[in-house]
Amino acid sequence: MKLIGEKGVHRILMGIAFSAISALLLITLFIISEGLPFIFEYGLTDFLFSSEWIPAEKKFGIFPMIAASLWVTFGAMILGAPLGVAVALFLSEYVPRSVMRIIKPTIELLAAIPSVVYGFIGVMVLAPIIRNYLGGPGLSLLAGSVILGIMILPTVISISIDSILAVPQSFREGSLALGATTWQTIHMVTIKAAKSGIIASIILGLGRAIGETMAVIMVAGNSVNIPGSALDSVRTLTANIALEMSYATGLHRQALFATGVILFIGIIILNSIASVALRKRAVR
């Protein structure tokens, strides 16, 4: 290091940072430059609100896919968020710390299981159950929501536990001293204090759900169809990109990049909400 000197190191680091940021910028600009012109040429309203996705006839309406992504994510949130928060509460407030310290990493380990495995189980176990007991083809919006709900559990549980544990013990002690039961303390004091962290965990889970591709392709059916019921087959934005990208050319390919831009914007919105929620927690 003496050979290079402090100034040299500074320059090298600056160069590295520059390269990294340029690489990331390259991707962002690439996607935008392929997708944005399409949106302007085709028309934003037609793109977002038309239900006809027929590339052969140059029709690129992604409304059914937007509906599918929103519904699947919403379903995942309804199933995964309450379950996740409940588990987080149980593990932090009712279970001895030592037990929690074993269970929490185990649950976090499950976040590492590849999504194709979840998808496979969805196809082999979940879809037949839905088909036999609830009707429809089994490969459906419901199957997608359930699988995604399970997939976001580790995220929600882990981050919620962190937030709940961050609530100062004095809060709980004060409440208990006033005669409240443990549960009253939890829902009147602890949850309120940990609220922004819990919300952030749910939003991060949602982000993962919206971005999921493989599991959804395997269990949701992939029809370009606005779902009428949870038993209908649907295609999400991500599945659409994956199914069509290998052979899409010209306008079709640009439409897929434009879908990417829409997803980009969605993530930016989600992230902004999450960072606002997290900042609130820090202020405390």
Next chain:
Amino acid sequence: MSKKTILLIFLMVTSFIVFGCGKAKKNITLAGSTAFQPFAEKLADQYMQTKNDITITVQGGGSAVGIQAALSGSADIGMADLVELPSEAKELVATVVARDGIAIVVHPQNTAAELTTQQIRDIFNGNITNWKELGGADAPITVVSREAGSGTRSSFEEIVDSVRLRKDALIQDSNGTIRETVANDPNAIGYLSHGLINEKIKALKVDGQVSSEESIIAGKYKLVRPIFLLVKGNPAGDIKEFLDYILSAEGQQTIKENGLLPAKS
């Protein structure tokens, strides 16, 4: 372990990866039709056993990918199973290496045994929605189809004609996946390459014709399409040799044994 040693190992591994660990062989890449992919892989395996200096890689993706890969150069040979090649493929040199029937398949427990072309059209368009309309059980028909870029799908829709796939048809991305989906759902119906039929599914007679080699060769079974291998420019060198192998007696025999029809008959 000192930091320098770690760095050294790092660099060694990196150069190992980048510069390869064996002598680089000549490479031919095929891409495209998922119907022909298993056959291409088998032929490649056999061909490479006799020729040690060449590696043949096979990717899938569907016939549209095959055409584009051949055009863009990301594959040396594109595989497409289409009744008719689209206009963008005009500048490619096409060689027919096999012919393939498209079978209409249902779950083995399905009581249906045959359909007419009109019935098939109605089912896939969504005009017939329940098996009982065809004399079967009272159960909704689950239609399974390929994605838009599939040669099998394009061929199917072209031969059956006037097919506007019902919006809620399930879409799967390869012949094999369609087979699995139909095998797992007693109410499903789909189409796939004749060469992929196995005991998990049942092929239906179409207009009274079985999807067998004999009826296809006799011209009676109508759902047939050729398998094209597409090359940019005239095939030469290693590519030509591989194509010749596929068209040779041995290659065509392999194709026949595994369920496809030879190019000529």
Next chain:
Amino acid sequence: MRIHPRLFQRGAVALLSGATLITLVILIFIIVFILRKGLPVVTLDFLTRDPESMGREGGIFPTLIGTIILPLLALIIATPLGVFTSVYLSEYTRETKFTRIIRFGTDCLAGIPSIIFGLFGYIFFVLTLEMGWSIMSGGLTLAVMVLPTIIRTSEEAIRAVPKTYREVSFSLGASSWQTVKNVILPNALPGIVTGVMLSIGRCIGETAAVIFTAGSSLRLPATAFDSVRTMAVHFYILAREGISQENAYGTAAALIIAVLAINLIAYWLMNRIIARRG
């Protein structure tokens, strides 16, 4: 009728413990489902043999190589790039609007669906740069995919190093770089390692982006420009196309074990580093 708080409490406990039970049952079910049919298949033979007839028989050796090489390449590129970028951003620059934009951008990119990176990688590396379906295309795409995560987690880890450490180092006459090398990086290591491990896990499990950039060739790659198949891709293809249920389960089992092993090693490493710090 007012329910006595204690009754409420019991109801709540029942609900919460029930939820936990359901969750644990689901998660255990998933692991057992795969391992029950898959573990018997995972023998040394299975892991070291080449696949035959497209995976119907034989082993999964080339996919094992693919699963090791792609994340390795991605991390060799992304880790130094990411760590030193965050070092530069936090230690060598002031907090300006510019750096805030970069941070926001990195955060967003870390959350972008991986299929979009796959789309980018396919169009840019495979087609435009004509690298074809190859280890290079796949590795570069994965590198670009995990770079934002590594930058972000490294930055968190670096910021977590108390200011006083830096002040003491400077007051002893150390330069910026010496401070970084001897004080900040060692203390930020646990956080950085977490980010790297998370990224490894993500790369190993990634399927969509990999199929479209590294292809799905079952042959052992000879150079960096050969296509390769990873275990996740292999599992996907075997399972989806019904080629071999048995081998599919085996591949999935091997995959799960690999991922779990990496995470456990990460935990162990982290605890050791923290313990050594004292």
